[in-house]
Amino acid sequence: MSPTNDTDPGHSLRGRRREREALARLVEKARAGQSEVLVVRGAAGIGKTALLEFLADRAAECHLARAAGVQAEMELPYAGLHQLCGPFLGPIAELPPPQRDALETSFGIKLGPPPDRFLVGLATLSLLAEVAGERPLICLIDDVQWWDRSSVQVLAFVARRLLAEPIVLVFATREEDDSDFRGLPELRLQGLDTFDAGALLDSIIPGRIDAHVRSRIIAETGGNPLALIELPSRLDPRLTGGFAIPSPRPITEQLQDSYARRIAALPEPTRQLLQIAAVEPTGDAALLWRAVDLLGIDADAALPAESAGLISIGNRVRFRHPLLRATVHAAATAQDRQRAHQALAEAIDADLDPDRRAWHRALAARTADEEVAAELQSSADRARQRGGVAAEAALLERAVQLTPEPRRRGERALAAAGAKLRAGAVDETLSLLAIAETSPLSDSDRAKAALVRAQSRFVADRGRDAVPLLLQAARRLEPIDPRLAMDTFLEAISAAMFAGRLAGSPNVAQVARDARSGTVSRSRDSLGDQLLRALTARFSDGYRASIDSVRAMLQAICDGELTAGQLRYLWLAAATAADVWDGESWQRLATEHVRIARETGSLTELPLALNSRAVVHLFAGEGDAAASLVAEIPNVTASTGTHVAAYAAMALAAWRGDAGSARTLIETNLADVRARGEGVGVAMSYWAEALLELGLGNYEAALSAATDAASYPDELAVPKWAMSEMIEAAAGAGHRDLAFEVLERLAEFATVSGTDWALGVEARGRALLAGDSAADNAFRESIGRLGTTRMVAELARSRLLYGEWLHRGGRRAEARTELTTAHELFTTMGAVGFAQRARRTLRAVGVTVQAQSLDAAATLTGQEAQIARLASDGLTNPEIGAQLFLSPHTVEWHLRKVYNKLGVRSRKRLADKLPARSTN
Structure with missing residues (x-):
């Protein structure tokens, strides 16, 4: 990748007044301390780079960071991000350790476990915010369509998290839709208007030009500036007389034809030099000269191309335009390209850049070559360690193509399929699986291939068809890899639970019975083992028979230290705790689920964790806390492109x-x-x-x-x-018979559970259907039991129903007490519907209750409330930012708004202004 994009310096920017004003405003807003993001879209040659140059010229007294993509055939993980951030790595030492480690590992500065890309995103956000703390930072990223996938995902994440930092991010890309940037502010470029297009054309063509020809050229090019500069050279105005037939082909193709003719006219050594430059994506001039020398090409071969304005070679290699680079590459024969790649491979120091050397060797290979394939596999391993899943997949896929021995080829195809699946490329996963499955694999690898196929189906349709495939894969893995079989049975049970009533066959009970019949149930140690035993008992033996196993599992999990390695089990464990009415375990597991997802940067897992924890907050009567988590979910899913059902919001x-x-x-x-x-x-x-x-x-x-x-x-x-x-x-x-029938079923579950939460809810149902004396006692039992739990919402509902029952029995004074308490609880927790219901009955017993106006805390947005709560707990701005994937500057910006709304001057007074939490 080159540090600046290829452009023609000989022509100044013409027209574009509206666009220039929009870009100039970005810099002014950054100087005022605001964040701005803009995606500039347009066809090749439309002027995107010229506008970035205009913006760079306006960035005086600002930090300026630039990066550009170059069309290359591989993705080095985080290469684009490293290019952008490389000049600003000094402040990396100031980042929180997990963020610092993630960024250094992704850049290959240190070795470590593969970082989650969204933790890399948070680290990048923090780093850019540190740089912008000195003076505004303007980041210009050109030709994003040719950036590596990992870098694009990280910067798209950063773009959505910017708010109060003096940072401008401007992305220039082609018109193709890019889901990573969907929803971000856009500026779509069209061709120049007739006046400006004519002025540009007049500056290109010396002397006078026939008016008809001039109009025809402007119309044919559609005002595309590059086309106006390049295409007139192939027209002869004296011959056309203004009556030339416009080409029906797209402008890009016409430009490539024009470039191809100019390239064909160059001497052979010059064309060879251009071919090497075209396939070397870093713009490294020293590397180019070494490769040229290895092919015996004289350095003077560059002169005709430089004289023609096609390329410039200084410290970096720059083509006149990216389209020219692509044309050079396309015009070369396969043998020419292989020769260029081989020369570059020989010119690269294997110790300093083994991955790029391996890739060039791979593209130079004419036939299968085990030595090169093995190098690619080593490069893929390094890419995985840096968190570059897309790069790992690309390297392994090429290794498959170069592997001569069928069995090893199948093994690499299976590894590549797994990498493609982790990268989210389901169709490519299936193609590689087809190669693996037609190879002479071992029984172990065939079972693993079946697992990858099942997992790809689950990713594609979230469980409808994945359940039988996961179950089959688990069965095949049992005699081969019991640990992986256990994990696969858990995946199958989880998929069946998600599918639920829509699962068909096998359903969750059938999956559980299969899991129990296998050898994996004999394991005893890990959280996964315990969870699998509990769930197989729950769905095979029923609620009553499994309760001891479930309780033992929950106690073991909650008594132990939960770590990142257990993240994937926490949703299942938390759901199991809720199923047995174990509020304490449910609260702990849901809380830990969120904590570990935040700490590890697992933003694909975080929305599920936030949904789960928000529902716990609702049962605890903590409506403000639930609302803050619900407000966070869309921000996270927009950053990741993931989708979760809106359970908590609903x-x-x-x-x-x-x-x-x-x-x-x-x-x-x-x-x-x-x-x-x-x-x-x-x-x-x-x-x-x-x-x-x-x-x-x-x-x-x-x-x-x-x-x-x-x-x-x-x-x-x-x-x-x-x-x-x-x-x-x-x-x-008035359907009492139905109510009695349901109460009988509920009582069975509550008795087995035996928790105050379960028995309190059952007592409430019993009270609704009992006679006077029994009802009174049952209501009191319900309130007493629920009062010992953290389920404040359930307690408020029992008090409401008791108050309504007292009112119907003419016990007005007692009714007032219960209804007033219920109304206060509902109002505090934001349960407006139930509060209104309590208010209506209060009026009937002679108590007028005014609808309470919103207190200051109720005016906080969900994110403001969350930040206020964390600040009141004593967390610093960087610690809050690390939890919420925000920069410390954005946290401070939110806190200033919180202080203003609550009428306080510091975080020490926040706790007094926020709603009290449940103490149960």
Whole structure:
């Protein structure tokens, strides 16, 4: 990659007044302390680079960072990012250790475990913010379409996290859609208008030109500046007379033809020199001269190309335009390109740059070559260690092509397929699997190939068809690799749980029985072993028979130290804790899930963790905390391109009684999860609907939704919650027989669980259906039991129902006490629908309660509330930023807004202004 893009310095920027003004404003905003991001899109030659040059000229007294992509046939991991950040690595020592280690490992400065790319993104954000702390930083990234994938993903992440830093990021790229930048501000370039195009053309063609010919050229080029500069050279105005037929081909093709004719006219040694320069992506002039010398080409061979303005060679090699480089490459024969790559491979020091040398050797190879393939495999290993999954996959894929021995070729194809899957390239994964599966693999590798195929299906459709494939892979792995078989059975159970009622066959019970019948169930040590035993018991033997195994698993997990290696198990463990009504374990596991996902930078895992933890907050009556996590999820998913169902957002809107938002979210979520075969999402959607309708007092609607939510009991937790909603809704709607039937089922689960949470909810259901004396005692039991737990929302609902029952029995004074307490609890936790329900009954017993106006804390956004809470806990700005994937400057910017809204001057007073947390 070259540090600046190829451009023609002989022509100044013409026109583009609107675009220049927009770019100039970016610099002014950076000088005012604001962050700005812009994606400049346009066809080849349209003027993107010229606008970046204009912006660079306006960046006086700012730090200026520049990088540009060069069309090359490989991806060196984080090469583009290193190019951009290389001049600013001094402040890297100031970064938090995990971020510093991630960045140094990705750049090859040190060895370490492969860093998550989003932790690299956070480190890059912190580094750029440190640089911008001195003076504004302007980052210009040209030809992004030719950047390595890892670098693009990191900078797209950074672009979405910028807010209060004096940093400008400008990306110039072709018009092709790029999902990494989707949603970012854009500037789309069109051709110059007729006046400016004519002025540029007049400056190119000496003397006078026929007016008809002039108009025809402007029309044919569409105002593309590069075309206006290059294409007139192939026209003879005296012959056309203004009546030339415009070419129907795209301008890019016409430009390439023009360049190809100019290249063909050069001497052979000059063309060879250009071919070497075209396939050497770093722009390293010294390397070019060494390679040229190895081929016996005299240095003077560069003169005709330099005289023609096609290339300039100083400290760096620069082509007139990237399209010219591409044309040189395309015009060369396969033998010419192989010769150029071989010369570069010989010119590169194997000790200093073994990966680039290996790649050039690979492209120079005419036939299969085990020595070169082995070098590529070593390069792939180094790429993986640096976190470059896409590079690892590309290197292994080329190694497959060069491997002569069939069995080894199959092994490398299998490794490449796994790398492609980790990189998210499912179609390419399947192509490589086809090569592996037709090779003479060992039984072990065939089983692993079956696993990769199953995992690729799960990635593609989130579990609908993956369950049987994962199960088959686990069976095949049992006699070969028991540890991997255990992990695969857990994956199969997880996929079946997600698929739930939409799984078909095999369902989760069948998967669990298969897992139990295998040898993996004899393991005893790891968290995965314990979790697998508990889940196979739960889904094979039933709720009652598995409770001891589940409790033992939860106690062992919660008593131990949870680490990054256990991250993938935490969702399953937390869901199991909720299923047995173990609120303490649920809270701990969900909290640890978020913590470890944050610390490791696992942003693909973080949205699932945030969803889980937010629901725990809702049950604890911590609506503000839930809202802050819900607000964070879209920011994370936008940065990663991942998708998760809006479980927590849906539940939060329902709990708040926001009927419009809740119903929209529920309807959207149902369509989404049904399309993807995610049955657990169906249950969660209907439970949220039941919760919403109960808060609004719509008992028939609540009963219908709760019945749907509870209809598949093998789904963890949610069907049991829905049984409680069914009892309340059925009792309220007068369907007592149905309520008794559901209460009997709920009581079985509650008795087996034996926790105060479970027994408190069961006592509430019993109270709704009992006679006077028994009902009073049951309500008091429910309130007493729930009062010992962290489930404040459940406690408030029991007090509300008790108050309503007291009112119906004419016990007005007692009703006032319970209803007032319930109203205060609901109001504090933001449960507007249930608070209104309590207020209506209070009026009926003679108490007028004014709807409370929002206190200052309620005016905070979700992210502001989250930052305020963390600051009140004593975390520093860098520590808060590391948790929330924000720069310390952005944290400080949010805190200033928090202080202003809450009327405080420092973080010491924040705790007094924030809602109290549950102390249970």
